[in-house]
Amino acid sequence: MLKDTNFHSILPPEFYQQPTLVLAKSLLGCLLVKETSEGIASGFIVETEAYMGPEDRAAHSFGNRRTKRTEVMFGKSGMIYTYVMHTHTLVNVVSGGLDKPEAILIRAVEPYSGLELMHERRGLADFRKLTNGPGKLSKALGITMADYGQPFTKPPLYLATGKKPEHISSGPRIGISNSGEAKDYPWRFWVTDNPFISR
Secondary structure, eight states, X not given: OOOOOSOOOBOOGGXXXXXXXXXXXXXXXXXEEEEETTEEEEEEEEEEEEEOGGGOTTSTTGGGOOOTTTGGGGSOXXXXXXXXETTEEEEEEEESOTTOXXXXXXXXXXXXXXXXXXXXXXXXXXXXXXXXXXXHHHHHHTXXXXXXXXXXXSTTEXXXXXXXXXXXXXXXXXXXXXXXXXXXXXXXXXXXXXXTSOO
16 A cells, blocks of 8 residues: 555545446545544545445345435435444445435445544454454444435545555455345455455
8 A cells, every 4th residue: 555644635526426336446545534522533445345226136225225224325426324234333435426326335444543442442452353344343433323314525424535555356245145146246345455354
C-alpha cells in the first residue's frame, strides 16, 4: 500500500456514481470513519463485496424486492444501508443510482484511529481480529442501525480518502451458498495479502 498522508478529505457525491463493480474496487483503501460521543474510530477498507441488484440472487433486492429494509437501496448512490444479521449490524454502500438497487458490503477494514475504543467495544486484545469481518468492524467502529439511510458524505459516518492498494484480488462472495449460480460470481474484492481481510 502507498504511504498514508494523514490528510483525509471526505469523498464527494460524484465518487459514488461509478458502476457498482468499479466502485467496489475503488472503495479499497478508502477510510471509513465513525464519530460518536465516545470518540472517533476509523479504518482503511480492505475487503468489499458487490451485490448487483434485481438479477443477483444473493442481493437483498433480487427480483426488485422492495421492503422497509431494502428501501434505501432504491435511492441515490452513496447512502448508508445497514441491516442486522445474527445480531450483528452490517454496513453497505448503496450504488447503482436511482431505482437500480445495488449495494456494496464493507467486509473488513484495517484499523487506523481510535484503537483503544475498538479494543474496548470488542472486548479483545488481538489487534488483527478487531475488524476482520463485517459484523466485527461495525461493532469496533460503533456503526449501528441509527446510521441507516444517511449519506456517506457527512458525519457521523463517512468515507474519506485513504491509501491506494498496490494489488487487488477477487473471488467468490462469502456466506451465500443458497443463491444458485450467484454464489460463484467473483464479486468479492480485497487488498492482496492484507492481514485484516475476513478469511
